[in-house]
Amino acid sequence: MKPIKALSDGARRISEGHMNHEIPAPANRDDELGLLTSTFNEMMDRLRSNQLEIEQDRIRLAEKNEELQHANEILSQLSITDGLTKLHNHRYFQDYLTREIKRVSRTRDPLAMILLDIDDFKQLNDTYGHAAGDEVLTSLAAIMNDTARESDLIARYGGEEFVILMPNTDLAGAVHLAEKLRMSVESTRLIIGDGMKPIEITISLGVAVYAGDRRRFFAEADKALYQAKGAGKNCVIIAGAGAPEARPPS
DSSP states (O other), X not given: OHHHHHHHXXXXXXXXXXXXXXXXXXXXXXXXXXXXXXXXHHHHHHHHHHHHHHXXXXXXXXXXXXXXXXXXXXXXXXXXXXXXXXXXOHHHHHHHHHHHHHHHHHHOOOXXXXXXXXTTHHHHHHHHOHHHHHHHHHHHHHHHHHHSOTTSEEEEEETTEEEEEEETOOHHHHHHHHHHHHHHHHTOEEOOTTOOSOEEOOEEEEEXXXXXXXXXXXXXXXXXXXXXXXXXXXXXXXXXXXXXXXXXXX
């Protein structure tokens, strides 16, 4: 009866989850109980081996899923990032603007925008080459990142044009940031490529605040930027304020 009891106890323990349990072989391994015990143990060996393979497959699948998720995150980030400046791109700006307008429509918080571009950028490209122009764009992106707040969204709108969206910022705060950015760019001397002579650049900026109309919000910032260009460049114009007198050459 001992082999039968050992077989019964072994089956019970395995059913309770003790998958590593092995039933002791009876003294007579060649009779029916010996063959049954041996077959049972072989079956459990195969089951444990299959479980090990399944666990290894599960680990490999989890690793592949993690790699795929990481790749998707990279692709998602690339889809909203400007390849040259590493700022957010036009697409992301539009999506972010939509979310911010929905938010401020509920909360009535202020929302401001700065639209800016590099003065005489085409002439710079013609003089120094497009590679130098790319260096200027990346340098301007770095200056904006250093100057703006973490809560501000900076995006490359297209070409040499950039936009800064400033949540919870009124007109005075937006103008302060715009002037701070303009002076930072004006005072920066850029060494481009192999040339030793520093390049001086300036930017023109238009500032607008949201007043309930998305299309008008951007149009006013764009018009203010256009007025800044007409006022002699290297200046900040507030939407609706009109163009100031031309800035004298420095």
